[in-house]
Amino acid sequence: MHGILGAVTDTAARLLQLLALLQTRREWSGPELAQRLGVTVRTVRRDIERLRELDYPVRSGLGAVGGYRLESGAALPPLLLDDEEAVAITLGLRNAALGGVAGSEESAARALVKLQQVLPDRLRRRVDAVQTSTVDLAGPPAGPQVDPETLVALAACARDHERIRFSYRDKDDAESRRLVEPHSLVSAGRRWYLVAWDVDRSDWRTFRVDRITSTLPVGVRFPPRELPDADPAAFVTRSLARARPVQHVELLVHASAAELADRFRVRTAEVEPLDDHTCLLRTTADSLEWTALRIAHLDLPFEVRHPPEMSTHLRTLATKLLRAAGDSS
Template identity: 45%
Template structure:
């Protein structure tokens, strides 16, 4: 490979790694003059890469999006990471992505060196995925629209159907996407309700970017907010239970997406979770295998007493 070709590839890698570079910064990184940088930029443009140049404060060279997708320059770690993600996406919960992911993976696998291909194979052979139970995968255009809106702080509008089947129209400030593995959620500020909301993407339709931007608010932690929302708010019974065991022990018996666990001293913790039936909830608490006490609500406290009497009667017979 000639020195010029090697330098052009290095320039492409720099432009792909950051949004804007000044000519002086590029010249310093490539150890050339700014005149050489301009010539190499023209070579990239001749190859089909849309390199934009802007003047003034904050200006510089920027790699833009073109009519066609030119080749990407990936370092070894990036190539392995992309191949692993494509394998996972082939069996994911985004509608229509599986076949596209397989096609992209086959193209990447064809040009990867054998040592990198073996690394990807090692990860794949050592990993097993549980089949997704979601029968309502997320449309790719919904996911991409919301991802861009989160990145650019852009208002969006969407139709939404809540857990009770109520249809509403939402005006949102999207902040972050959260996935549990089988479902996608959006943490957003609802402009009409003046409050934060956790929204399931598979219940959203006609998602559109409004074209206007917003100033980011101080937002709650997205993962924590969504976890609490999906572990309790959809259910009629929400219980707080103190387990007389360390948090690390109790957490092994619950799905992270189904409960919220807070330490209560070195040898106890408080679990918050929801359910449709308080008696079934009590049986589930008992399977943890340690002493517990229901702090609230009274419906679940009474369910403990009811279940206890029923079990005692079954022993006395």
């Protein structure tokens, strides 16, 4: 019995090694694979067939020697990463989840949860070392900083329907301990928000993730609850509207709607085409100063329709930039 289990284990390990080799370069010959694996060419052929039975699209080349290539298929196969690749991808996902890539934050957070769940401790330490010892020339992301480990812990508990405790600091800097059933993480503007059922208050709450510390999953599972809104983004939008006055901004932009939509990727933005070269941009913001900075980066001609205060903020920004450039006129 032990011999049978050993043979099965050896075969499984060899298949993983074979898959890893196929992912490292475009094509391998049968003899090359046999030499790397320490088996015969015939064994390589059998292992290739086993991979195909597992839905890995391995294509055979023509000729006496034969060649094997792992091609793209309908589904994404598991990727086998070495230590350096795992560290690089984790760092990239952290940056994307924290706002490094506009529009990809939530997808990056989900992928980061999956990767960090299986990342060995030695690689976690390497990732943390690189993260803390590097500086982005573009400067820190606009908005409050979020701890990646906090983001991962919240996302994992939301995925697994597991209650979690954490310390929360409100807008008045008062700290409290919360026990919640996390539903979703929402990236809105410059911030991350957690939508969760507050167990002690028996109600839905929105928490700013940058104000959350000392997370502790408690190991208690819960049945998913139905949100009072159509989706988490709508719930966060409504919660923020109640919490503070929202500024409505309208611009006349001299560009096509498609070009503007590609450059101004904000969840609350609405683009209305007027003709092939002009459109209206309507958006909401909690900070006109930040919105002025954002629209200044559009690199498209525009005019402020509403509110008048936006023009004031743009003039202030222009004055600061001219002064910084040495133009005092």
